[in-house]
Amino acid sequence: MKICAILRVVPDLVEDIEINEEELIPFAYIANERDEHAVEEALILKEKAGGTVDVLGVVDEDTAGDIDDALAMAYAKGADNLIKAILSRKTYRRYEVAKALAGFLKDKNYDVIIPGIQAIDAFAGTLGGMLARCMRIPYIGGAIEIEAQDGALSVKKELGGGLLGEYRVSLPAVVGVVSAERPLKFVPFARLKKAMKEAKVEEVDVEVPEVEGVKVTRYYEPPKPEITLLEGEPEEIADKLVEVLREVSVL
Amino acid sequence: MDISEMFETYFERLSEVAESEKYKQCLQCGTCGGSCPYGIASPFTPRKMILALRAKLIDEVLESGAQWLCTSCYTCSYRCPSQIPLTDAIIPALRELSLLEGNPPEELAAALMNTARYGNPFRESPRKRDSWVKEVEFEVPLISKKGDVDVLFIPECFGAYHRRCREITKALAELMYLIGIDFAILGNEERCIGDLTRLSGEFGLFEDLMEKNIKTFEKYSFNRIVTHDAHAFNALRREYPKAGFEKDVLHHTQLLYENLDKLKDMFNELDYTVTYHDSCYVGRRNGIFEEPREVIKAIPGVKFVEMKRTRENALCCGGGGGGVWLDSFIRNYLKERPAEDRVKEAASVGANVIVTPCILDVPMFEDALKMTGLEGELVVKDISELVLEAIKG
Numbered sequence: 001m002k003i004c005a006i007l008r009v010v011p012d013l014v015e016d017i018e019i020n021e022e023e024l025i026p027f028a029y030i031a032n033e034r035d036e037h038a039v040e041e042a043l044i045l046k047e048k049a050g051g052t053v054d055v056l057g058v059v060d061e062d063t064a065g066d067i068d069d070a071l072a073m074a075y076a077k078g079a080d081n082l083i084k085a086i087l088s089r090k091t092y093r094r095y096e097v098a099k100a101l102a103g104f105l106k107d108k109n110y111d112v113i114i115p116g117i118q119a120i121d122a123f124a125g126t127l128g129g130m131l132a133r134c135m136r137i138p139y140i141g142g143a144i145e146i147e148a149q150d151g152a153l154s155v156k157k158e159l160g161g162g163l164l165g166e167y168r169v170s171l172p173a174v175v176g177v178v179s180a181e182r183p184l185k186f187v188p189f190a191r192l193k194k195a196m197k198e199a200k201v202e203e204v205d206v207e208v209p210e211v212e213g214v215k216v217t218r219y220y221e222p223p224k225p226e227i228t229l230l231e232g233e234p235e236e237i238a239d240k241l242v243e244v245l246r247e248v249s250v251l
Numbered sequence: 252m253d254i255s256e257m258f259e260t261y262f263e264r265l266s267e268v269a270e271s272e273k274y275k276q277c278l279q280c281g282t283c284g285g286s287c288p289y290g291i292a293s294p295f296t297p298r299k300m301i302l303a304l305r306a307k308l309i310d311e312v313l314e315s316g317a318q319w320l321c322t323s324c325y326t327c328s329y330r331c332p333s334q335i336p337l338t339d340a341i342i343p344a345l346r347e348l349s350l351l352e353g354n355p356p357e358e359l360a361a362a363l364m365n366t367a368r369y370g371n372p373f374r375e376s377p378r379k380r381d382s383w384v385k386e387v388e389f390e391v392p393l394i395s396k397k398g399d400v401d402v403l404f405i406p407e408c409f410g411a412y413h414r415r416c417r418e419i420t421k422a423l424a425e426l427m428y429l430i431g432i433d434f435a436i437l438g439n440e441e442r443c444i445g446d447l448t449r450l451s452g453e454f455g456l457f458e459d460l461m462e463k464n465i466k467t468f469e470k471y472s473f474n475r476i477v478t479h480d481a482h483a484f485n486a487l488r489r490e491y492p493k494a495g496f497e498k499d500v501l502h503h504t505q506l507l508y509e510n511l512d513k514l515k516d517m518f519n520e521l522d523y524t525v526t527y528h529d530s531c532y533v534g535r536r537n538g539i540f541e542e543p544r545e546v547i548k549a550i551p552g553v554k555f556v557e558m559k560r561t562r563e564n565a566l567c568c569g570g571g572g573g574g575v576w577l578d579s580f581i582r583n584y585l586k587e588r589p590a591e592d593r594v595k596e597a598a599s600v601g602a603n604v605i606v607t608p609c610i611l612d613v614p615m616f617e618d619a620l621k622m623t624g625l626e627g628e629l630v631v632k633d634i635s636e637l638v639l640e641a642i643k644g
């Protein structure tokens with residue numbers, strides 16, 4: 001089975017992010033957690049069904065170097081090929097990004113393409129679905145387990161309310177992963193360092209056309225909520241708390 | 252990894268960190284298992300691990316999870332009649348195999364990955380490492396600004412980030428300020444010293460941390476290092492010299508003892524019944540028993556009582572060797588944590604304060620007080636907190 005996992009980087013929220021109206025300036029980037037699970041699930045599927053796992057790192061020109069550690073980590077875990085797609089883009093229309101990626105992926109003959117279902121800097125969660133649409137192949141999101149079954153996939157999907165569904169998906173397909181079926185594999189530091197030295201990354205430039213429609217008017221931090229500390233003896237605090245809850249009609 | 256690869260990797264590591272042939276001298280006496288805080292619960296005590304190694308059943312040991320049931324308390328190594336390096340080599344090298352297999356307990360894995368990325372296990376920004384200095388009313392100088400100093404103070408990760416342990420860091424810094432010690436910190440240039448990564452079997456990460464830390468130390472001029480982190484003290488004193496680091500390293504109990512005459516003049520009376528917990532890497536591993544006792548006994552009004560298991564025989568708090576990150580894993584094997592056993596012992600000798608010299612003890616024992624219902628009867632203080640209280644009254 002020829003598998004491709006998609007890996008993106010997002011701002012590392014452990015560090016502060018500088019913000020002004022025109023731009024967000026993260027101090028550091030880190031692999032998108034859902035995509036780390038997508039890579040993990042791709043490797044699990046390879047263990048179960050055989051084949052190869054390519055990891056497609058998707059970055060912008062200004063974050064091109066920030067994905068190298070995450071790609072090396074995927075290599076250390078057993079990925080076969082690493083590709084870095086550097087998007088030249090100004091547009092914020094995700095569809096154009098999906099279309100451009102689909103253009104790159106269409107003749108690669110992957111049986112399964114596995115992105116994480118969303119990235120923390122783009123809650124829309126649309127990449128998988130739009131990618132599948134552009135490639136005219138099926139999409140299923142919310143996956144927590146993937147099995148190969150008679151030339152197709154059996155996918156366990158998380159539904160609302162704690163329910164699960166099992167789906168049969170024909171190949172090729174795009175499968176959006178929520179979390180891999182096992183915790184992310186641990187990679188010792190020495191093995192990661194070795195992978196960083198040995199891993200070969202194929203770089204490709206992917207042109208994303210500029211399209212009018214959506215543009216950023218400003219970035220801003222939401223106003224900080226007002227915090228009132230209730231002070232005094234426990235009984236006093238309890239009385240004050242009841243008063244506050246009454247004021248906001250909770251009681 | 253197949254079994255022969257496992258053996259090759261295991262003995263390669265063993266020969267790097269200790270005398271790899273030593274395990275052959277095991278008498279199978281069982282002193283180790285009988286001394287181990289987890290001996291009663293572990294499917295493979297150190298004795299049985301060695302038996303399994305001899306029988307080439309290394310995979311069975313790993314599958315059992317026994318390699319993680321070790322708090323690195325050093326009691327087995329201390330008592331072993333054949334002096335087999337159980338704590339520093341036999342067990343960490345087994346742990347390394349689990350790491351290479353990619354499946355250590357999750358909390359520990361997260362702590363190790365965070366340490367590799369951020370230089371601390373808490374997933375905190377390295378740029379906020381010295382944020383505690385903003386919470387004190389005196390100046391804590393940076394060595395990069397102050398230049399030559401006598402003491403380089405290393406708060407280490409718990410002392411820099413852990414909310415409770417930062418109080419200890421601030422207390423010790425204030426004591427150094429009050430005594431007039433010429434000290435400074437590395438600030439945000441400091442990163443994890445790494446003893447818990449070493450004992451967890453993450454040797455590659457430990458070597459990387461050690462190399463980077465030594466490079467940082469070499470940039471500055473100081474006479475000695477002082478730390479209140481027992482594991483940092485151990486690694487700096489015993490492991491870093493193997494990589495060429497040659498400065499004196501003092502545990503804060505030693506620094507306080509060195510300045511006891513000055514401190515005595517500042518002490519006020521405290522009405523406490525105090526017992527002292529000999530933490531593993533201050534006492535048993537590094538032989539510091541008298542200094543902290545002398546400091547505590549010098550405080551007027553303090554009634555000092557000993558627990559039954561003291562000095563070399565003290566019971567571990569369960570936090571060492573990565574144990575602080577293995578709580579939920581160990582809970583699957585053991586009903587009562589060693590820290591719970593220990594606080595009950597302190598209560599049984601009539602103490603109302605447990606004084607410790609190790610920063611890990613404080614959160615471990617405070618949790619144990621909650622679990623045992625002893626909260627309110629006993630309090631836990633680092634020795635620097637007790638000393639500062641005696642000064643401030």
